[in-house]
Amino acid sequence: xxxxxxxxxxxxxxxxxxxxxxxxxxxxxxxxxxxxxxxxxxxxxxxxxxxxxxxxxxxxxxxxxxxxxxxxxxxxxxxxxxxxxxxxxxxxxxxxxxxxxxxxxxxxxxxxxxxxxxxxxxxxxxx
Numbered sequence: 001x002x003x004x005x006x007x008x009x010x011x012x013x014x015x016x017x018x019x020x021x022x023x024x025x026x027x028x029x030x031x032x033x034x035x036x037x038x039x040x041x042x043x044x045x046x047x048x049x050x051x052x053x054x055x056x057x058x059x060x061x062x063x064x065x066x067x068x069x070x071x072x073x074x075x076x077x078x079x080x081x082x083x084x085x086x087x088x089x090x091x092x093x094x095x096x097x098x099x100x101x102x103x104x105x106x107x108x109x110x111x112x113x114x115x116x117x118x119x120x121x122x123x124x125x126x127x
Contacts, residue, residue: 024110031057032110
């Protein structure tokens with residue numbers, strides 16, 4: 001199964017870089033959430049997504065937090081093959097937030113995790 005390793009180098013901190021894996025969850029409204037976790041220490045690095053009230057997303061879409069300390073996130077996810085394409089840009093608190101469609105490979109991982117959690121009777125992790 002496709003399991004991308006992300007190399008995230010925040011553009012605001014060019015001397016820092018993190019090797020990460022993706023962690024998936026859901027926001028309270030059901031939208032998909034993605035976090036980056038350090039490969040070596042299993043510690044949280046960044047939340048790759050942001051939940052924007054009122055923005056309707058398809059099940060394979062997320063809003064990428066590509067500003068502030070997360071500047072460079074969109075490029076890192078694109079380079080790792082996580083994002084298929086940018087489908088829209090919405091505004092939130094004076095910043096443009098890209099709405100992206102995730103690749104089929106990533107959606108396969110999400111569906112596998114959600115299915116496994118349902119079998120175990122565990123609610124999907126809420127971020």
